[in-house]
């Protein structure tokens with residue numbers, strides 16, 4: 001029989017209603033109890049928070065727990081129960097560091113544990129089955145919701161309330177009743193080593209652009225003192241003219257800037273000058289390529305934490321070609 005390790009971090013799957021709104025209440029054991037599964041499962045509580053409270057220090061803790069579980073010879077796979085709001089960041093973070101053949105599946109719920117139609121127990125049942133299935137060996141880190149398991153890379157929460165809330169990454173597997181069916185193997189990307197503790201302290205804001213935006217918030221971020229900036233452009237990575245000088249200032253100060261886009265699909269592309277991606281990349285920004293804003297920020301944080309020189313940062317983003 002396969003052994004699956006479940007790491008609890010909180011989220012709606014562990015939340016119960018209260019007068020002030022749903023809050024995290026249940027431990028990993030309590031969350032597991034609701035699945036009525038007989039698979040051999042070990043549990044551990046690492047965090048007890050909603051994922052909108054997640055910090056970079058928390059990411060390090062989750063990673064340490066996942067890595068430790070993967071080192072246990074008897075464990076076949078790992079499940080992380082997690083709030084859905086920032087699951088795409090944690091999943092991508094774990095995937096950038098994951099070298100084990102053992103699958104890691106993040107799952108959660110959109111409806112709190114005490115609601116009659118909660119989706120948590122079924123999601124956890126499916127995630128445990130998938131994590132323990134030999135079919136998913138070597139499949140990496142996935143987000144598992146509503147019987148679908150997507151590679152963490154590119155997977156995003158697409159709906160605030162729907163129970164089938166995640167898509168975007170490669171659909172690696174589906175589970176039909178008791179059977180896990182492997183559908184694809186996600187493209188492999190270079191992994192990084194675990195970041196040093198300074199990762200926990202990094203400050204990397206996302207600066208948005210829209211019609212009428214000036215670059216004042218960008219300059220304020222520089223004055224405040226930041227470690228890097230993700231500039232979210234419009235279209236293929238374009239921004240009002242004022243951002244060109246802002247990017248030049250940041251780069252001159254040694255603050256890396258990654259240019260991403262608010263468009264849900266497609267890469268940043270150097271098409272337009274006069275404030276467009278052509279100008280912003282010439283000013284020294286790095287293209288996020290196919291990475292979305294939030295996952296580009298996670299990669300940038302890891303690279304900065306490793307104190308890699310500018311050319312290594314650029315090379316790492318240049319690799320994000322699909």
Ligand SMILES: NC(=O)C[C@H](N)C(=O)O
Nearest residue numbers: 011012050051083084085
């Ligand atoms: N569905 C959820 O889990 C959302 C919750 N706000 C969280 O991310 O913790």
